[in-house]
Amino acid sequence: MENNPTGNFINQYQLNNGTEDSGRDTLRDYLVILRMHWVAIALIFAAAMCVTIVYILTATNYYSTTTSIKINKPQESILSSSIFTDFGGQQADRFIANEIDLMQTYPIRQKAAKFILDTLQTIEDKSALYYLYSDPENISQGFRTVESMAKLLSDIVAIDQKRGLDVVTLVAESPSPIEATIISNLYARAYSEYSLELSRKDLTNTISFLVKEKDRKMRDLNNAEASLEDFQKRSGLINLDVQSEQLVNSISELDKAKGYAQVEITGNQTKYNELSAEIKKIDPQLVTFLEGELSGKYVTDLQAKISELELQKSIELSNTQTQAVRDKIIGDYEQRLQPLRNSLNEKVMKLEEALYVQTPEERRELIQELLLAGVQRSESKSRLNIISGMLGKYEREFSLLPSQALELAKIERQRLSSEKLYLLLEEKYQEALINQNARIGNVLITDPARVPSQPSKPKKTIVLLAGVLIGLGLGFGYAFGRNYLDRSIKNPEEIEKKGVTILAWIPSIDTLKEFKGGSPDELVVLNKSTSTAAESFKALRTRVQFSKLEEKPLKSILVTSSIPGEGKTFVSSNLASSFAIDNKKVLLLDCDLRKPRLHNVFAADRFPGLSDYLFSHVELEDIIRDSQNENLKFITAGTIPPNPSELLGSVQMKKFLELLENKFDMIVIDSPPLISVTDSEILFAVTDGGILVAKAQKTPIDVVMKSANTVNNINPRNFLGCVLNDFNVKGSYGYYYNYYYYYSKPEQKANA
Secondary structure, eight states, rough: OOOOHHHHHHHHHHHHHHHHTTTOOHHHHHHHHOOOOOOOHHHHHHHHHHHHHHEEEEEEOOOEEEEEEEEEOOOOOOOOOOEEEEEEEEHHHHHHHHHHHHTSEEEEEEHHHHHHHHHHHSSGGGGSSSBBBBSSSSSGGGGGGGGHHHHHHHHHEEEEETTTTTTEEEEESSSSSHHHHHHHHHHHHHHHHHHHHHHHHHHHHHHHHHHHHHHHHHHHHHHHHHHHHHHHHHHHOOOOOOHHHHHHHHHHHHHHHHHHHHHHHHHHHHHHHHHHHHHHHHHHHHHHHHHHHHTHHHHHHHHHHHHHHHHHHHHHHOOOOOOOHHHHHHHHHHHHHHHHHHHHHHHHHHHHHHHHHSGGGGGGHHHHHHHHHHHHHHHHHHHHHHHHHHHHHHHHHHTTTTTHHHHHHHHHHHHHHHHHHHHHHHHHHHHHHHHHHHHOSSEEEEEOOOOOOOOBBBOOOHHHHHHHHHHHHHHHHHHHHHHHHOBBOOOOHHHHHTTTEEEEEEHHHHHHHHHHOOOSSSOHHHHOSSHHHHHHHHHHHHHHHOOOOOOOOOOOEEESSTTTTTTTHHHHHHHHHHTTTTOOEEEEEEESSSSSHHHHHOOOOSOOOHHHHTTTTOOOOOEEEOOOSTEEEEOOOOOOOOOHHHHHHHHHHHHHHHHHHHSSSEEEEEOOOOOOOOOHHHHHSSHHHHHHHTTTTBBBBBHHHHHHHHHHHHHHEEEEEEEEEOOOSTSSTHHHHHHHHHHHHHHHHHHO
């Protein structure tokens, strides 16, 4: 049995389309329709107006209040000497978006809930309040708990950014104007205090770290000065010549940079370890992914180039005090540094977006901090490597000094290095102290909410106008709906008339439920083998087996649909089951790598699965699962990949299918809908046959024809035909109902 040739198929479709276009109603037909249904239109309009008037009279008035908050970008960490001009997640709009996500997290809602409940309970006239009570319709139930209020805030408070500004508006609604004002203002206060606490906590940790490092460097400086004084007494050599002094000054500048880079690495590593420990509780793979990206050649090369230029700039600046020369040096180096910084910024932004996709909203701030700490740690390590390399060059010059001058130069180098690093740490320490004492946070409440005098909703005029329009719309819709051409498929003949083969129709599960008196499992072939649905799948199995009479047997079958929700997974799983009960070794493969559902049918974990195997993360034995039938195995989709189409079209996928064909008698593949993505087209080209699933009363006939044309254009011999799913047999007529009645009623009588 072969499908119709592509040419006849398309011509038939075009012919039918032309007939349908010529039969559309004219304007006169529409007027006739309205006249015929004027009573129904009038009744529907009257009912709509009654509902509208009742709603206006009984609807609860809601008051809206708005608090405006200005959010400034936080200061850079004291220990950071970042090479970024503007870290990816801190750019204006992205930074504000991150802060809005933070404001919506549970810790801030919980803090706001405590403030709100404490304040509302102090109001004398509590009868005017609404959300204070756990049941506003029955205030005897008592006040809300903090947890209940925190959950409620996510529904009654809307947070948004003013377009183009670093201002966020916080809008609260309540039937009580006073309550709405309190909620809006105290939510803003909770966020402001939370932000300040985080900022001060970070500064406290930094100060503690700087104190330890500063004390250690002071001891090194004291030891170096004592050694210098002792040498000068012994040798009588007080000063170095100008060239030696300049060499020692350059080396000490590098020593200072090296020492501070080590301090930065220690501080950033400590913070990174703390944050990564928290992230690993969510998803350990995120930390591994970040480590791999930060240690990649592109990032490390950029950081090395930037660090080298920064150090060269610092050395040149240390050898001159003339402001004009210093300005020229800075300008020349910044011109070379800026393109490198921009490239690194762009890479970090992409990395941040990739991490955000895999992270829950409430944990994104933690991910951002981890990424920043990781980048700064990597940057410090790169700078340390560059400094060590540059020091090697100076060390060779240093070793050529006369022996006595060399000893003095070593001591002077140690003293200068310790002094410069100590002074740098002292500067950072004093800066941290000033910030801690002066820190008022980066959040400013610029416009607190005020008690509104008028409700914000319902807007009665608009509601009344909407009622008129809805009443007329529903009346006209009813009239035209009964005459308008419904393009969804009603029965198998509609598909056959288009020239497409119908392999089988599957009765509606609701119909089965009515006849059998229960909720059937999706695997009807295995769980209800005598049902009409199971018989339909057995018939489908037989027709599939004889749909292609060729030398090579049919080994792989693709099951797809035009649009989501047509039951392709239901059909593929039961088709595979029908082959399994026919004593064939069957593998059911989930190739829907976008919205997989096969694992739910078998109550199994989604991963490891197909994508994990194709990425060589697991072995074949790890992904093949057993089912309740020993002949039926299945493979789930696995981890959702970022590039499903490329993965399914890869060489690895083709080799994988060849491997499976050697191990199994039949492979049934569940794939994404054809209209949505190209995945099914890719798979159709590498399988032996394809089945298109359509759903009765849902799938438009035009969509089915478009899908059928698509697969016919790829390989008309491989298109086996259509399966009409969820066909309501009882609502049909003729031999469909007789067929169902014949096979269902005797079984019911036997069971009775």
